[in-house]
Amino acid sequence: MDLETDKHLEVVEAQLDATSAAPNSGFNSRDLILRAARKACSQEGDDLPDQAGQSSSENLVAPSPTYTQADARGSQIPAPISGTLADMLVQEGLTVHERPIVQYTPRSSVPRIARQGVANRLAGQHLAHLLQQAGIDVNVEGVRQPEAASARKHAVTAALAQELSIFKKASGKQVYMNLAARTPADPTFLPSEACHQVPSTEPSAKAEATNASVTPEDGPPQPPAKRQKTTPSSDTIESMREGAVSEGTEQQEGPVMSLETAEINWEAASGAASDSDDNEEHSKSALGGGVKQSDFEIAMDEQEMRQATLHFVKAILNPLYHAQVVDKDLYKKVLHKAVDKIVQTHSLAADASFLIDEASNIQKLVQEYIHHFRNQ
Structure with a gap:
């Protein structure tokens, strides 16, 4: 009996050690902790009772690939991912030289560390968006793939540009944080070659320019514009009278002498x-x-x-x-x-x-x- 108790305690300690390194906050923190505990039990030859049903990898919630709207260039804007996953993609998926670095602004009311956090979150969201378009898994391994090199570069560039636009709109730290919290990653800051173009039902700018450039000789004559009758106000009449009296006289200002x-x-x-x-x-x-x-x-x-x-x-x-x-x-x-x-x-x-x-x-x-x- 004592041997079984000792063995059980060792298993529990191994589970605690394994789960202590797992993320304890975020959207998928519960499933990640259970996965770490199950991995520790399998190494010891034991099995962890599944109290929450299927808590394996299929239970992890991946970033939603659904699209909410389309921007002016036809790029579909995905639903923003969680801040924890975005930070993880940047901190663990990108090297130190690839991460977005916010430039220092002297005498700024917004701390640089706050701006750096916003830039990391936006870079992770842009990166997830580009990985979904390329058909790459949205995880740390997918970010590190050679096929995602251009996605990493474009995501960092877009994140820095969008963060700078938020910083210029804010007059203080609190305004900046509130504005940044309500602003998801906007694909309009991505380069045109990095955006996935979709067919748009709106008339293109080229067609509008062609229609606007049609001369009056090509179409029916336009009716003459109606002239609006305006009644001069009393102030206008007085100013006209004063102008008529002072017309032809120039007033020169000079230094006042005693x-x-x-x-x-x-x-x-x-x-x-x-x-x-x-x-x-x-x-x-x-x-x-x-x-x-x-x-x-x-x-x-x-x-x-x-x-x-x-x-x-x-x-x-x-x-x-x-x-x-x-x-x-x-x-x-x-x-x-x-x-x-x-x-x-x-x-x-x-x-x-x-x-x-x-x-x-x-x-x-x-x-x-x-x-x-x-x-x-």
């Missing part, structure tokens, strides 16, 4: 404090109305030269004014006097290019005027 700057520019440009006889004669001739074309051109040249000189002298005085070395009144006096003196001295100049050579002399002139008006 009142003091505008006053200084106007006084300096107008030459109100100028004592030059040439400017007086020019103003008299302009008021008389008998300005010739040559005189007008000369007046424009003088005005442009005066404006250039004004900006040049202001560039010298502005740093002193902002540093409060020169006040407003002194600024205006020096500006007017210096501009008038420079324009009068270079009245025969064709343009304002003399400012380049006379820059140092003009700066000395401005400094002398500052000292002169301060000592008054």
